[in-house]
Amino acid sequence: MRHTSALTFALLLAAAPAFAQDPPSIPAPTDPVSIGRSEFTGKWYGTVDLGARVTSIDGDEARAQRYRDLRSGVYANNAVFGRRTQDFAFEGQAWNIGYRDQRYMLDFQKPGRLSASFLYDQIPLWISHDTRTLYSETQPGVFRLEDSMQQALQAKTTTLHSYEDQAVQFDLRTMRKIGEADVNFNATPNTAITVYIKNTNRDGHIPYGGTFGFSNAVEIPMPLDHRTTDLKTALEWSNDKGMLRFGWDGSTFENNITSIVWDNPLVYGPDASGAPSQGRHSAWPDNTLTYLHGTGAFNIPGNGRVTAYAAFGQGRNTTDLLPHTINTGLASPPLSRTNAEAESQMTIMNFTAAMRPASKLYLNARYRYADVDIQTPEFRRDNGQVSYDSSLKTSADPSEYHSVKRSTFDVDAAFSVAPYTSLKAGYSQQGTDYTHRIWESTSEDVFRVSLDSTGAQRFMLRALYENRQRTGDGFNAHALEAVGELPTMRHFDIADRDRDRFTFIGTAMVSSILEVNASAGIGRDTYSDSQHGLQMFDSDQYSVGANLAPDDRYSLTASYGWENYKSTQRSRNAGDDLQFVDPKRDWTTDYTGKVNFFEAGFDISAIERTLIRITGDWNKSNDTYLYGLVTGSPLAVPEQLPPVKNELLRAEIDLSYELAANLRLGVAYWFDDYKVEDFALGSETISGIAFPPVQEGEQAPSTNALLLGYQYRPYTAHVGFVRLTYGW
Amino acid sequence: MNDPEKVKPTQLNKISAKAVNAVCTTCHNKGEHAQWKGSQHEARNVSCISCHSIHKPMSTTSQLKAMNQQGTCITCHRDKVAKLDKSGHMPVREGKMECSSCHNPHGSTNVKLLKTGNTVNESCTSCHAEKRGPWLFEHAGINGEACSTCHDPHGSSNDRMLVAKLPFLCQRCHNHMKHPSTIYDNKVTQSSNRLFSRSCVTCHSAIHGSNHPSGSTFLRQ
Numbered sequence: 001m002r003h004t005s006a007l008t009f010a011l012l013l014a015a016a017p018a019f020a021q022d023p024p025s026i027p028a029p030t031d032p033v034s035i036g037r038s039e040f041t042g043k044w045y046g047t048v049d050l051g052a053r054v055t056s057i058d059g060d061e062a063r064a065q066r067y068r069d070l071r072s073g074v075y076a077n078n079a080v081f082g083r084r085t086q087d088f089a090f091e092g093q094a095w096n097i098g099y100r101d102q103r104y105m106l107d108f109q110k111p112g113r114l115s116a117s118f119l120y121d122q123i124p125l126w127i128s129h130d131t132r133t134l135y136s137e138t139q140p141g142v143f144r145l146e147d148s149m150q151q152a153l154q155a156k157t158t159t160l161h162s163y164e165d166q167a168v169q170f171d172l173r174t175m176r177k178i179g180e181a182d183v184n185f186n187a188t189p190n191t192a193i194t195v196y197i198k199n200t201n202r203d204g205h206i207p208y209g210g211t212f213g214f215s216n217a218v219e220i221p222m223p224l225d226h227r228t229t230d231l232k233t234a235l236e237w238s239n240d241k242g243m244l245r246f247g248w249d250g251s252t253f254e255n256n257i258t259s260i261v262w263d264n265p266l267v268y269g270p271d272a273s274g275a276p277s278q279g280r281h282s283a284w285p286d287n288t289l290t291y292l293h294g295t296g297a298f299n300i301p302g303n304g305r306v307t308a309y310a311a312f313g314q315g316r317n318t319t320d321l322l323p324h325t326i327n328t329g330l331a332s333p334p335l336s337r338t339n340a341e342a343e344s345q346m347t348i349m350n351f352t353a354a355m356r357p358a359s360k361l362y363l364n365a366r367y368r369y370a371d372v373d374i375q376t377p378e379f380r381r382d383n384g385q386v387s388y389d390s391s392l393k394t395s396a397d398p399s400e401y402h403s404v405k406r407s408t409f410d411v412d413a414a415f416s417v418a419p420y421t422s423l424k425a426g427y428s429q430q431g432t433d434y435t436h437r438i439w440e441s442t443s444e445d446v447f448r449v450s451l452d453s454t455g456a457q458r459f460m461l462r463a464l465y466e467n468r469q470r471t472g473d474g475f476n477a478h479a480l481e482a483v484g485e486l487p488t489m490r491h492f493d494i495a496d497r498d499r500d501r502f503t504f505i506g507t508a509m510v511s512s513i514l515e516v517n518a519s520a521g522i523g524r525d526t527y528s529d530s531q532h533g534l535q536m537f538d539s540d541q542y543s544v545g546a547n548l549a550p551d552d553r554y555s556l557t558a559s560y561g562w563e564n565y566k567s568t569q570r571s572r573n574a575g576d577d578l579q580f581v582d583p584k585r586d587w588t589t590d591y592t593g594k595v596n597f598f599e600a601g602f603d604i605s606a607i608e609r610t611l612i613r614i615t616g617d618w619n620k621s622n623d624t625y626l627y628g629l630v631t632g633s634p635l636a637v638p639e640q641l642p643p644v645k646n647e648l649l650r651a652e653i654d655l656s657y658e659l660a661a662n663l664r665l666g667v668a669y670w671f672d673d674y675k676v677e678d679f680a681l682g683s684e685t686i687s688g689i690a691f692p693p694v695q696e697g698e699q700a701p702s703t704n705a706l707l708l709g710y711q712y713r714p715y716t717a718h719v720g721f722v723r724l725t726y727g728w
Numbered sequence: 729m730n731d732p733e734k735v736k737p738t739q740l741n742k743i744s745a746k747a748v749n750a751v752c753t754t755c756h757n758k759g760e761h762a763q764w765k766g767s768q769h770e771a772r773n774v775s776c777i778s779c780h781s782i783h784k785p786m787s788t789t790s791q792l793k794a795m796n797q798q799g800t801c802i803t804c805h806r807d808k809v810a811k812l813d814k815s816g817h818m819p820v821r822e823g824k825m826e827c828s829s830c831h832n833p834h835g836s837t838n839v840k841l842l843k844t845g846n847t848v849n850e851s852c853t854s855c856h857a858e859k860r861g862p863w864l865f866e867h868a869g870i871n872g873e874a875c876s877t878c879h880d881p882h883g884s885s886n887d888r889m890l891v892a893k894l895p896f897l898c899q900r901c902h903n904h905m906k907h908p909s910t911i912y913d914n915k916v917t918q919s920s921n922r923l924f925s926r927s928c929v930t931c932h933s934a935i936h937g938s939n940h941p942s943g944s945t946f947l948r949q
Contacts, residue, residue, distance in 0.1 A: 370847060
């Protein structure tokens with residue numbers, strides 16, 4: 001009985017949400033102290049790491065701690081406390097207590113009756129420590145500059161560069177706080193009621209564009225203060241023959257900041273056409289999404305099962321609209337309506353049938369229907385619009401909405417050609433209808449064949465080849481003409497495309513202590529009908545690796561991978577109608593991407609009472625974008641851009657020593673080294689907040705951009721830990 | 729009656745994947761396991777013990793054979809797990825998310841084994857709800873379609889996890905006259921706001937959709 005209960009507990013806990021991955025702000029113990037988790041005596045048990053951390057970061061400390069908090073100080077981590085009896089299990093866990101990335105979890109299980117869990121998690125996002133701004137946020141969402149500065153810039157008696165030193169440094173960061181609860185109650189052995197609720201608050205600032213025209217680009221620290229609340233409820237009935245499930249899901253997004261207003265650095269006023277003294281955005285609109293859904297499944301002869309799912313949903317945004325402009329020097333066109341009245345209706349259906357009509361034959365068929373129908377009424381702008389809060393157009397096109405309706409039919413047949421080996425052939429047909437896209441519909445045929453050899457003790461092999469051919473129907477030339485696109489442009493997400501993919505994974509036990517593995521992934525996309533736009537995309541990914549475990553005291557894993565990517569896209573540079581039809585003005589961008597990565601881990605338990613873990617991983621990418629011109633091109637030969645490079649090296653060593661059965665001493669060291677070169681965001685380009693930057697000896701030119709100084713910088717981080725792990 | 733001395737326990741590592749799955753799904757056929765039959769992994773002969781270990785799990789939860797989910801999924805999805813180390817990434821390697829934050833490997837009613845929502849967009853906007861819409865002005869190819877047209881959710885070397893760097897990504901679809909189809913070369917890296925810093929979205933900041941009456945080209949939100 002005890003063993004059955006223990007197994008039941010283990011299985012149930014395995015079904016619990018997997019919250020408990022150790023977050024690596026603090027090293028996970030490689031040797032958990034024995035705790036009373038496997039006992040069902042009702043005694044309280046627990047474990048906790050108490051330690052201290054010393055951190056030194058040279059370079060971009062924001063990127064080094066992008067989603068984590070590595071500040072020096074004492075810490076309490078991996079705290080577990082709980083109690084188990086034959087009737088219930090209760091456990092609480094806490095990580096990084098008191099730090100920005102802290103997390104807490106409670107879980108209660110009464111087997112066969114009730115499971116409940118609660119999670120509170122904080123996810124910091126530290127974007128930049130280099131950011132500076134001349135703006136002051138006088139109230140949430142309102143950014144002001146010094147009047148004297150605006151006046152001087154408007155009068156052109158100075159330039160923005162002279163104010164660089166007055167910009168105030170601030171940390172550009174956000175914080176996401178998540179609280180969620182999940183309850184599953186078995187009203188009867190066959191009936192379960194689930195309730196899930198999640199609340200996410202996010203605040204902080206992110207970089208955001210607030211531009212006033214081609215020659216007046218502005219970046220503002222967009223404030224965030226919003227909340228998303230999700231509620232999901234379901235009733236499920238099941239037995240050994242089938243199941244029924246009905247549920248309702250609802251989600252609301254609420255933004256506490258409804259609009260953003262910011263000063264124009266180059267204009268103090270009075271407002272005029274082409275010269276707004278300030279700009280205004282609406283912030284992200286409040287929205288809701290609700291779904292009613294049902295699932296049914298039942299077993300059929302041939303060890304099979306049929307499943308059906310249907311969902312009906314609605315999305316809404318009923319936010320009041322701002323006027324066209326805040327520029328008092330323009331007559332803001334009247335609005336054709338004052339509310340967004342934005343609405344989408346979704347109908348989703350899935351049907352799956354899986355069966356095994358013969359011992360060596362397995363059949364699988366699926367049909368999926370997804371209709372995203374945008375029901376927002378057309379927003380007319382017969383009286384015009386205002387661009388950048390600056391220039392008035394006396395008429396403008398109404399809004400257009402892009403509904404998508406997709407049907408996908410899949411069928412697979414797998415044959416057991418040898419013990420533990422199956423050969424599978426499959427076909428899919430996907431048809432999609434669009435509104436206001438270049439094609440009225442697309443159709444995609446997919447053929448695939450795969451070989452899976454698993455279950456053998458010494459090797460595993462999986463290989464898949466897939467061919468996809470997508471073609472469009474009902475070419476809608478207006479979709480291109482209306483926006484001034486080349487008639488030969490094809491948007492790559494729905495353009496005619498031939499795709500071939502091959503993937504392979506293999507593992508072999510060479511001996512009782514050595515396993516080797518290899519993988520390959522090759523993809524070829526060709527957009528044969530696209531004279532302009534994306535023309536082709538190739539991807540090649542390979543890896544080799546080995547796991548060596550001569551005995552229980554040592555284990556070594558290592559793998560190396562390399563990836564190559566290539567694409568070509570074609571455009572035409574034109575400034576007037578004559579140039580627009582001149583094919584000699586075509587140009588291409590050839591992209592080449594190379595990635596190399598290596599990872600290794602070494603565990604040693606050969607020394608008495610001591611565990612040592614050493615891990616390392618290295619990832620390097622190199623992307624180039626090369627411009628090309630056609631023969632006889634009248635365009636100036638472009639100066640090629642430098643490559644974009646990223647390289648990250650991480651190494652960790654963790655050593656723990658058993659002082660007593662319930663006490664371990666641990667020390668750890670982490671090393672992170674990041675290198676980056678980026679022509680758009682690297683520190684060679686982003687050297688200040690006013691652009692273009694002033695060269696030494698030159699007079700400051702008229703500025704055309706006021707930025708935040710967010711840039712990509714390298715960093716090197718050293719983090720040392722010492723900890724005591726205590727259990728009871 | 730069966731004599732316990734003569735009944736041999738089933739050895740899961742000696743039977744086919746389908747047979748293993750039939751054993752486990754005797755109990756694990758509800759909730760997040762309800763869609764297992766006919767799912768992508770089941771159809772590829774993945775068995776429960778491909779990922780889980782009943783007697784010797786290495787993970788602290790979910791009885792995984794590896795120490796964590798990344799170590800489990802990398803067995804077959806090495807390219808996806810490798811992307812997590814790229815500079816643009818979700819907080820997976822920091823321990824704030826894991827593969828099952830987005831995917832249900834046991835089967836799902838959504839595409840790509842996504843566990844939340846009914847489309848790719850609904851999965852992404854379950855956390856990024858500010859981009860959910862619906863909008864007054866939509867960006868074709870995004871709303872109702874897939875965030876993955878422009879973003880690589882597993883990781884990218886580009887800022888904001890884009891599949892290609894700006895302005896090149898935008899120029900794959902936008903070729904019209906004047907600035908969209910201009911060549912932005914090395915001569916203008918420090919002078920053209922279409923190239924440095926946020927590139928196209930320095931101006932077209934409401935790129936996911938606009939609720940502004942003048943927002944048809946996403947200059948204002």
